[in-house]
Amino acid sequence: MTSIGDILKQKDPGLAAELTLRVSGRRPLELRPITIEPSPTRHAEGSALISCGDTRVITTVSVEDRIPQFLRGKGEGWLTAEYAMLPRATHTRTAREVTKGAPSGRTHEIQRLIGRSLRSVLDMKALGERTLTIDCDVIQADGGTRTASITGAFVALVLALKKIGAMGALRDQVAAVSVGRVKGATVVDLDYIEDSAAEVDMNVVGLASGAFVEVQGTAEQKPFSKADLDDMMRAAQAGLGQLFEKQRAVLPPFKLKG
Numbered sequence: 001m002t003s004i005g006d007i008l009k010q011k012d013p014g015l016a017a018e019l020t021l022r023v024s025g026r027r028p029l030e031l032r033p034i035t036i037e038p039s040p041t042r043h044a045e046g047s048a049l050i051s052c053g054d055t056r057v058i059t060t061v062s063v064e065d066r067i068p069q070f071l072r073g074k075g076e077g078w079l080t081a082e083y084a085m086l087p088r089a090t091h092t093r094t095a096r097e098v099t100k101g102a103p104s105g106r107t108h109e110i111q112r113l114i115g116r117s118l119r120s121v122l123d124m125k126a127l128g129e130r131t132l133t134i135d136c137d138v139i140q141a142d143g144g145t146r147t148a149s150i151t152g153a154f155v156a157l158v159l160a161l162k163k164i165g166a167m168g169a170l171r172d173q174v175a176a177v178s179v180g181r182v183k184g185a186t187v188v189d190l191d192y193i194e195d196s197a198a199e200v201d202m203n204v205v206g207l208a209s210g211a212f213v214e215v216q217g218t219a220e221q222k223p224f225s226k227a228d229l230d231d232m233m234r235a236a237q238a239g240l241g242q243l244f245e246k247q248r249a250v251l252p253p254f255k256l257k258g
Helices: 004-011 013-019 105-119 145-164 192-197 226-250
Strands: 034-038 046-052 055-064 078-085 131-140 174-182 185-188 200-207 212-219
Touching: 034 145, 034 226, 046 145, 055 145, 078 105, 078 145, 105 131, 105 145, 105 174, 105 200, 105 212, 131 145, 145 174, 145 200, 145 226, 174 192, 174 226, 185 226, 200 226, 212 226
Parallel strands: 078 131
Antiparallel strands: 034 046, 046 055, 055 131, 174 185, 174 200, 200 212
8 A cells, every 4th residue: 555655755755754754753644652451440330541642541431320311211321421631631730620610612522522422332222221421531631632532432431331231232443533734744643742733633533334423624724625635534544443453452352233
């Protein structure tokens, strides 16, 4: 398969040389070092600690035998998510949102994204009348906290389903990755420095079956072309494939309902 670097060499050898190694020392389509530790906590039905470079997120799944009012009598379960960043997850202290009285708009957006992503792989009827609450707490942030949360939360979700005997509710595998355009080239899994300077920043949530749950893309400096979009989606799919392998490597073998 022709790599992004090979294409760049044909178009602009100087630019290709500049971007062969990124600021972090990675190649354009190289993910940051990723580790996923299953079950780092004792009490949650499922948990996982994911590290993507210097970004670290702990995810837990809590199971309750209750459902929201709007689902009463339907014989279905529910999944919801909460997201938070610890005060010193960043270079300077950020006040806890609880002291401000309400989550920020950014937090609301990320929580809803995590919830949609994980619900996409569940058969709610097979889950039964239970509520799963996914908590994603960022311990350290260096870009990609929402994508790391989704990827780690899937591992925690599988462990929780296994513990309560509800693996039959699992329909697919989900992960998320960031992709963008930096100095005219497509790069995957952006860290904070790249994210803050990217011409295009995109988050892609995808399933192992090949479908997509969500694509969030924004041009920061100038509009991007259809060819750029296709290039970024190919890069995202390659990154997702690696993340699916990382998830499976730390989980007991499981089958998808499909």
